Amino acid sequence: MSLKGTFVAKELALFREVKAGSAPAFKLLFLRYHEKLHAFVLALSSDPFLAEKYSQVTGPDKGVILEIRRERSIELVMEGFRWDDIMRWKAGQLLVRPFNGEYFPGPGSYDLDGDANNDLVLYTGDKPAGTPGVQYLELGSDITLENGTSGGKIIVNPNITKVFNEDRDYLYPIPTEELLLNPNLDQNPGWQ
Numbered sequence: 001m002s003l004k005g006t007f008v009a010k011e012l013a014l015f016r017e018v019k020a021g022s023a024p025a026f027k028l029l030f031l032r033y034h035e036k037l038h039a040f041v042l043a044l045s046s047d048p049f050l051a052e053k054y055s056q057v058t059g060p061d062k063g064v065i066l067e068i069r070r071e072r073s074i075e076l077v078m079e080g081f082r083w084d085d086i087m088r089w090k091a092g093q094l095l096v097r098p099f100n101g102e103y104f105p106g107p108g109s110y111d112l113d114g115d116a117n118n119d120l121v122l123y124t125g126d127k128p129a130g131t132p133g134v135q136y137l138e139l140g141s142d143i144t145l146e147n148g149t150s151g152g153k154i155i156v157n158p159n160i161t162k163v164f165n166e167d168r169d170y171l172y173p174i175p176t177e178e179l180l181l182n183p184n185l186d187q188n189p190g191w192q
Contacts, residue, residue: 069085069089072085073085087170090170092164092166092169092170093164093166095162095164096162096163096164097162098155098156098157098158098162099155099156099157100146100153100154100155100156101153101154101155101156102153102154103151103152103153104122104145104151104152104153104154105151106122106139106145106149106150106151107122107123107124107139107149108121108122109121109134110122117133118131118134119133119134119135120134120135120136120137121134121135121136121137122137122138122139122143123136123137123138123139124138124139124140124149144158165190167189167190168188168189168190168191169190171188171189171190171191172188173187173188173191174187174188174191
């Protein structure tokens, strides 16, 4: 069996069980390149944006810690690590920030795919005459920007208020069935 090309893959297989036809099975090790790479991240200076986001991080290694956290959030996106990272770092307040979309300077026509044709018109007041293939959105009604009609990033789901209770939400509630089975168990704080 050839492992040629394995090193360009996101996941490096060395000892994972492989069965090929009637050949005997053998083990291959399964390593996550990005996960291992993060163990060696070195950072010399602190990023002020990250320092504000993670205000509870202090000490001489603050820059390294913040850089590792930034890298994990980027490199391991959609890998299933983010929730556990946020809980482990006690950074639950990150979950209450609004989801923001693309930045728009305000009302106007926008070419979103670079083909020199407008794809989107953001407007206030009366809806402009329609052009086929163009989406028309009224600011403040169909779409909300951070600074209203003065522009900003799109606010996704502006009517939803997200809440994270620092005293409760780092732990899950213990199921009622478990509490009934063992009267010596107490419910986790905030879930009584």
